[in-house]
Amino acid sequence: MKRAVVTLGAVLLPIALSSNVMASSVEQTKGSYVDKFRQLDEALATPNVYRSAAGEPGEKYWQQKVNYDIDVKLDEKKRRLTASQTIEYKNNSPHTLKYLWLQLDQNVFKSDSIAERTETFNGKALQGNPDPKPTKLSLGQLRRQQFMSDNELGFTVANIKDDNGNELRATVVDTLMRIDLNEPLKPGKDVEFSMDFAFNIVEEDAVGARSGYEHFEEDGNDIFLIAQWFPRLAAYTDYEAWTNKTFLGSGEFTLEFGDYDVEITVPADHIVSATGKLDNASSVLTRTQRNRLEEAEDAKRPVFIVTEEEALENEKEGTDKTKTWHFKAENVRDFAWASSRKFMWDAKGYHQGGDEQPLVMGMSFFPKEGGDLWKKYSTEAVIHTMEVYSRYSFDYPYPVAQSVNGPVGGMEYPMITFNGPRTKLQDDGSRTYSQAEKRFLIGVVIHEVGHIYFPMIVNSDERQWTWMDEGLNSFLDGVAGREWDHTIPWGVEPRDIVAYMKSENQVPVMT
């Protein structure tokens, strides 16, 4: 996720007030201060049979595997998703499991969620506030409250059954759901179960979320960015068992890896971008579009699969007919997608490591509001990120890497990222962008595609340890930015941390 662009000093100062937690026998200092550059032996985990001292999996390392088969329908008018899914859970742990925990992230929007009940207005509690003095609200806060009270939000989940059709007992606790298995799941065994679910999609601009819809008054259409949208298995690990911390909206997540088979039914004139490889191009794309995709594989510049003219034509009409887009993704920890009739779509192949590594398609999906900014830079920035990150870390393991424009400022999921910057409409009807907006677009695409490496491939627990993925990714996005244009001060400058490192009051890197 991209937070506001600020210097490191500004990020750290407010939390630096929480004082001398580190002053103890591990000061390793000749003076009265804690040595900020001391060796970290006391802070690092002890190597064991699961995690070796070399930073590699130990001889007894294991992780669970969870495969999903999902059919989902988008009701554009009601802005509602309805779906059913079958989940296959493989217990690779040495433990017998009597129950499974799932994440229901949409429940964060329920009016009685822990997140909503702890929401404050300018420091004052929203619910049960005994303070009789009126609290001043901003228009944005009012708009959010209005949307939250006008709409029924959060998951409805039904028909939770095992593969014999027997009902499974489920208990929902805030954004989590525990499913009790009818028979304990032994080590090395699988269990299959299914459920139906539905929810109303939030308006991103009103609520402020990592997904949602955006409505365009002038043409009457929406862009849908859909994420954290299906009940997903919480991770089960050797070091924490169930990673079942509730979702409060700002923390992100960790999940299990698995294979996905997802059929997405949307209005027939929508263009869909999703985690995974499109499996039924011949039934959702025209022959011309399929030819363009092939041409894009070896193109020097991105090739339009859906041109601006075609997107503008789609934008005018609307239809009651539907189409089903079928995507398959292997070995990913999550699945997100986007859908709109406003999307143009461009693509360019990235040949990593010559003929030995599989071709990756860098792709972008954006409305006319993205304009030249997106045409010129989005897909090129996607490919640039893979070139740099792969050189410094590991090859990109998936067939597509995508950048989608919509209401979300910057957010990543496997193979797909949501990025916000756009052009501005001028009085004469043209669309322009400033140098700052250009830099913002390139910077956010690099940052979010970088997150496909950390944490979407290196699966750290973002709900608990945000610094792991944000730290690695902020460092590497600075490297990639400088390679794009070394004259621009991208990301965090080393000198920005000097004052903090010299300061008295610091907090642990975990914080």
Ligand SMILES: [Zn+2]
């Ligand atoms: Zn980030």
